[in-house]
Amino acid sequence: MSIKTKLSAIIFGSVLLILALNLTLNLYEARSNLRNESVNNMKMTAMQIAVSVEQSSYSSNYVENQIAQNLRMTAIMAAKELDPDIKNVTNKQLKELAAKLGISNISLLVKTENDIVVQKSSEPKEIGLTTKSMGYWYLAFLELLEGQPVSVEKGQALDNFWAGPFEYSTSNPDYIEKWGYYFDGTTNYIIDPYIRSTNVSDYIKVMNPDDIVQQTREVNPGILEVTGINPETFGLASMGPDGKDSVNVKLRNRPIKYGSYIYGHVEEDKAAVMQAISRREPVTLDTEALGKRVLKSFIPIDHPGMDMYVISVVMDYSVISSVLKGQLIKNITTSILLLVIFFLGSYVLAGIVTRPIQDILRKVNDVARGKFDPPLKVDSRDELGQLALRINAMTSHLMEHNRTLGQTLEENRAVKEHLESVINGTSDAIHTVDMEGRIISTNKAFEELYGWSAADAADKMPYLVPATALLQEEERLEELKNGASLPPVETVRLKQDGTLVEVSVSTSVIRDEEGHPHSFVHVSRDMTERNRMEELLRRSEKLTTVGQLAAGVAHEIRNPLTTLQGFLQLQQQKQRIVPLHIELMLSELARINLIVSEFLILAKPQAVHFQLKDVRSILSDVISLLDSQAHLCGIEFETRFSNVSALVHCEENQLKQVFINIVKNSIEAMPEGGIIVLDQQLVQDSVVIRIADQGEGIPEEMLPKLGEPFFTNKETGTGLGLMVSQRIIQAHKGSLEIQSEFGRGAVVTITLPGAAAEPSSAE
Numbered sequence: 001m002s003i004k005t006k007l008s009a010i011i012f013g014s015v016l017l018i019l020a021l022n023l024t025l026n027l028y029e030a031r032s033n034l035r036n037e038s039v040n041n042m043k044m045t046a047m048q049i050a051v052s053v054e055q056s057s058y059s060s061n062y063v064e065n066q067i068a069q070n071l072r073m074t075a076i077m078a079a080k081e082l083d084p085d086i087k088n089v090t091n092k093q094l095k096e097l098a099a100k101l102g103i104s105n106i107s108l109l110v111k112t113e114n115d116i117v118v119q120k121s122s123e124p125k126e127i128g129l130t131t132k133s134m135g136y137w138y139l140a141f142l143e144l145l146e147g148q149p150v151s152v153e154k155g156q157a158l159d160n161f162w163a164g165p166f167e168y169s170t171s172n173p174d175y176i177e178k179w180g181y182y183f184d185g186t187t188n189y190i191i192d193p194y195i196r197s198t199n200v201s202d203y204i205k206v207m208n209p210d211d212i213v214q215q216t217r218e219v220n221p222g223i224l225e226v227t228g229i230n231p232e233t234f235g236l237a238s239m240g241p242d243g244k245d246s247v248n249v250k251l252r253n254r255p256i257k258y259g260s261y262i263y264g265h266v267e268e269d270k271a272a273v274m275q276a277i278s279r280r281e282p283v284t285l286d287t288e289a290l291g292k293r294v295l296k297s298f299i300p301i302d303h304p305g306m307d308m309y310v311i312s313v314v315m316d317y318s319v320i321s322s323v324l325k326g327q328l329i330k331n332i333t334t335s336i337l338l339l340v341i342f343f344l345g346s347y348v349l350a351g352i353v354t355r356p357i358q359d360i361l362r363k364v365n366d367v368a369r370g371k372f373d374p375p376l377k378v379d380s381r382d383e384l385g386q387l388a389l390r391i392n393a394m395t396s397h398l399m400e401h402n403r404t405l406g407q408t409l410e411e412n413r414a415v416k417e418h419l420e421s422v423i424n425g426t427s428d429a430i431h432t433v434d435m436e437g438r439i440i441s442t443n444k445a446f447e448e449l450y451g452w453s454a455a456d457a458a459d460k461m462p463y464l465v466p467a468t469a470l471l472q473e474e475e476r477l478e479e480l481k482n483g484a485s486l487p488p489v490e491t492v493r494l495k496q497d498g499t500l501v502e503v504s505v506s507t508s509v510i511r512d513e514e515g516h517p518h519s520f521v522h523v524s525r526d527m528t529e530r531n532r533m534e535e536l537l538r539r540s541e542k543l544t545t546v547g548q549l550a551a552g553v554a555h556e557i558r559n560p561l562t563t564l565q566g567f568l569q570l571q572q573q574k575q576r577i578v579p580l581h582i583e584l585m586l587s588e589l590a591r592i593n594l595i596v597s598e599f600l601i602l603a604k605p606q607a608v609h610f611q612l613k614d615v616r617s618i619l620s621d622v623i624s625l626l627d628s629q630a631h632l633c634g635i636e637f638e639t640r641f642s643n644v645s646a647l648v649h650c651e652e653n654q655l656k657q658v659f660i661n662i663v664k665n666s667i668e669a670m671p672e673g674g675i676i677v678l679d680q681q682l683v684q685d686s687v688v689i690r691i692a693d694q695g696e697g698i699p700e701e702m703l704p705k706l707g708e709p710f711f712t713n714k715e716t717g718t719g720l721g722l723m724v725s726q727r728i729i730q731a732h733k734g735s736l737e738i739q740s741e742f743g744r745g746a747v748v749t750i751t752l753p754g755a756a757a758e759p760s761s762a763e
Contacts (some may be wrong), residue, residue, distance in 0.1 A: 019335040026331055034320045039284050039297055042223070042313035045216055046299040049226060049311060053209045053258075064178070067195070068156035068163035071180030074101045075161065075191045079182065086110060086119060086189045095122035098193070104177070107192040109141065116141045119189070125171035137164055144183040144190060154252075160184040167251050169196075176251070209258045224294065225314040227264075228257035231277050232307075235270030263289035263296075263314045272298045273310050286317070293317040360388060367395055370402075429503075429524040432510075437461065440519060449503075449526055451496030464493045466500065480509045481517045490527060502527045560588035612755055615646040615655075615687050619678055622659040626667070634673025641680045646687045647755035650732055658725040658736075662691050662748050665722075669695030669746065685754045692747045698740040 081097055082089050086108055094106045107121035109131070116138065118129040131138050136152045140162045143150050150157040155164040163180040179194040213226045233239070234255040238247040243261030248254055268287065276283040276298040285296040295315045302308045375392040379385070423430055429446035433439050439457035447453050452462045465473045469491050476486055488506040495501055506523045567581040623637050630637060666676050674694035681688050729736045733753055740746035 016339060019338060023328075023331050023335055031320065034323055035284075035286075035295070038222075038295055038315055038320060039282065041220070042284075042295070042297040042315055043282050043299050045220060045223065045226070046297070046301070046311035046313050049209065049212055049216060049228075050299075050301040050303070052212045053228075064163075064165070065156055067178055068158065068161075068180060071103075071163055071178070071193050071195070072158050072161040072182060074103055074193045075180055075182030077101060078106055078191050078193060079184065079187060082108075082187070082191070084187045086187070089120055089189075091120055091122060091124070091127070094120060098122045101193070103193050104196040105194060107194075109181070109190040109192055110188065111141075111145055116145075116190075118192070123171065129171060140164070141181065141190060144181060147185060165251070168249055172196075173249060213259045222315050222319040223313060224316050225260055225263050225312070227259040227261050227312040227314075229269075229273055229298075229310040229312055230255050230257050231273050231310055234273055234310075235266055239266065241266060257309060259312075263294060264312075265289065269296070269298070269312065272296070273312075276300045276310055277308065289314070293321075295320075360391060364391070367398065427525075429526075430521065431457075431524075432519055432521050434519050435517060446524070449495075449501065449524060450493065456496075462496070466492060466494050468492075476507060477520065480507060480520070488525075493524065502531055557592050560592050564588055610649045610651055612647055613650050613652050613655075615648055615650075615680060615689060615752070616641045618650075618652060618655050619659060619680065619689070622656055622663060623678070626660065626663055629664075630667055630676070633667055633670065635667055635670055636675050638675050638677045639680075640677065642682055644682065646680060646682060648687055648732070648752045649755060650752070654728045655732070658728050658750070659689075659691075661722065661725050666691060666693035666695065666746070669693055669697075682754070683751075687752045687754055689750045689752075690747055691750075692745060694745045697742045697744050697746055698738070699742045 078097055078101065082093070089108060094108070098104065098106045105121060105123040105126070107118045107123065107126045109116050110119045115130050115132045117131065118126045121127050131141060136154055140150045140152045140155070140157075143152075144160070144162060150162040152162065155162060161180065161182045163178065166176050166178050169175045169177045175196045177194050177196050179192055182191045182193075183189075209228070216226060217223050227243070230253065233245060233248040233253050236245070236248070236255070239245045239255050241264070243256040243264065245255050265287070268285065272283045272285055277300055280300055280302070282297050282299045284298075287294060287296060289296075294317055297313050297315075299311050299313070300308060301311055375395065377388075423443045424445075426443070427445055429443065429449040431439055431442040431446045438461055439452075439454075442452070442454045442457060450462070450464060456462070472489075472491065476489065479486060486507070488504045490502070490504050492500045493503050493505070503524045504527050505525075508521045509517050510519045510521060512518045564585050567578075567585050571577055571581060619639070619641070623639070627637065663676065663678075670676075670693055676694075677690075677692045679690040679692070726736050729750060729752075735751045737749045737751075738746060739749070
């Protein structure tokens with residue numbers, strides 16, 4: 001679809017949408033206006049009926065007052081005719097008196113213990129009728145009997161007399177009657193003359209508003225029904241769907257005061273009636289009744305001197321629908337004409353607007369194919385002209401960036417090829433793994449070292465790390481992820497055939513742009529050959545040391561052996577034993593025994609059992625052992641021990657041997673006497689012992705050779721004692737250092753791990 005067609009479709013669609021919205025809004029507004037107008041008409045109709053009823057009520061009040069006056073006069077006349085005691089009055093007498101006075105009937109009411117009942121009457125059905133449940137009627141009777149003015153607002157109250165409003169008869173429900181009640185205190189009963197509706201039919205007709213309702217419906221054909229509703233009894237359980245009530249049958253309490261109740265729904269209408277009464281404003285329902293859509297309006301009527309009631313007006317919705325239909329057809333016809341005009345105009349306008357857009361589109365297609373020339377021709381300075389200028393500028397920049405990108409691509413290709421050649425040419429095995437341990441890439445040296453090819457690693461995840469080194473590897477990777485920089489580690493890895501290979505592994509982490517770990521690069525170097533060479537070198541050094549020891553032992557033993565041989569030959573020649581010679585020979589034999597004993601210690605250390613000991617007690621024992629010898633040489637011991645225990649795991653006799661050797665060397669280095677300081681401190685998790693003397697010290701050139709076998713600066717020493725001491729301290733995982741300055745004494749520092757840093761099991 002071309003831009004021109006799309007633009008035309010957009011314009012047409014926009015106009016169509018606007019017209020549709022306008023049509024919808026107009027239809028909604030018209031329907032709302034018609035509905036409001038109908039509601040107002042129904043309200044006005046209800047008010048007119050209410051006014052007519054009120055006017056009829058005003059007109060009927062005069063007639064009711066006249067009838068009440070007549071009934072009072074009739075009652076006074078009856079009182080003169082009747083005996084004051086009800087016992088002396090008969091029903092027959094009452095019937096004759098009613099006919100004489102021109103009224104329907106006369107009843108006599110008397111007060112009982114808790115009621116007022118009809119005791120005598122010209123109408124047999126009235127006899128025995130109770131009045132206690134008659135509401136304000138019963139109240140009026142009580143006030144008459146007590147000689148009080150009747151306070152009931154209903155009916156007409158005169159001197160010693162009260163007439164009730166027209167009401168259906170209790171004894172004859174088919175008749176409406178007007179009652180009067182007279183009591184002047186001269187009798188023991190209330191005189192009740194009344195007239196029946198057959199005698200006042202014209203008055204009843206004037207009072208009934210059904211004629212008004214019928215005339216209203218004839219004037220307004222759209223009105224289906226008008227109903228006067230009594231809110232006090234409407235919707236009670238005794239009321240039927242047609243509005244008739246078997247319990248509330250009086251004029252004062254009938255649910256339907258006037259009109260009909262055909263288009264009704266009791267529950268729905270009851271809620272609307274209550275809402276109209278509480279709000280004191282009309283309530284309108286849009287509903288269905290008897291299969292047709294209707295509008296129901298419930299209008300509350302409140303006139304002074306009357307109880308509030310509700311008039312329901314039902315209107316046929318087809319009146320509104322017919323008006324809306326005509327308006328809808330008119331609006332649709334107008335909209336179609338407008339659409340045709342707009343469509344033709346939009347098609348012409350789209351052709352004018354889209355011509356420069358089509359030129360721009362062709363240019364963009366050329367740029368997409370890599371054709372940047374020629375530039376667009378700009379004929380205007382509007383938005384499309386500005387767009388064409390920006391496209392020309394963009395095309396120029398794209399040409400420049402395209403050339404730069406091509407050069408960069410060639411450079412990157414050369415760098416990539418160089419890096420690949422370097423990686424594949426190196427002898428170290430390189431492989432990259434993701435965070436799940438899957439191998440991403442390898443080089444040729446990796447395949448040669450481990451036996452896994454890149455294809456094999458892609459199909460199946462290789463297990464390079466054995467179980468023994470798995471925990472160490474996981475800890476290293478976790479430290480690398482947390483940002484640590486770790487040196488290469490010597491460990492073992494698994495080949496494809498399951499054999500182990502000794503390697504040095506260097507690992508680096510690769511992170512993404514946000515700094516999150518993305519993968520690991522492992523560089524492995526085969527350490528098998530180097531480790532083999534180092535082992536050979538260690539063996540060679542051991543052989544060299546053994547040779548040196550053997551040469552030293554041979555040299556040291558040969559000298560006393562030569563002395564022994566000379567003395568033995570001398571004694572053999574003289575044929576006698578010289579005691580001095582024997583003493584010298586025994587001395588030389590003791591020297592040979594000492595050399596051999598120390599050599600055996602170096603050659604085969606004895607098995608030891610480590611125990612938890614306090615270094616301070618070991619030092620104290622050494623001081624006690626050598627204290628006498630020190631006093632003979634004019635030497636004193638100065639101790640500086642810590643106040644807390646200095647526990648170490650050690651072999652007590654071996655440590656004593658070390659301390660004795662060092663302290664004896666310090667004594668021998670101080671022929672003029674002095675002070676030897678023994679200092680013991682706790683430094684972090686280590687126990688540090690410093691033994692300092694005030695001897696002549698050791699020349700600087702001799703310090704590197706201390707500890708070598710048979711190297712000593714003493715005339716009778718072998719050099720093996722310091723070597724043995726170093727071996728003992730190393731077996732205790734400690735260190736022994738000697739610091740000295742010639743002429744200023746020497747300091748020997750021994751560092752041992754504290755008990756908390758080492759397990760207590762035997763070594």
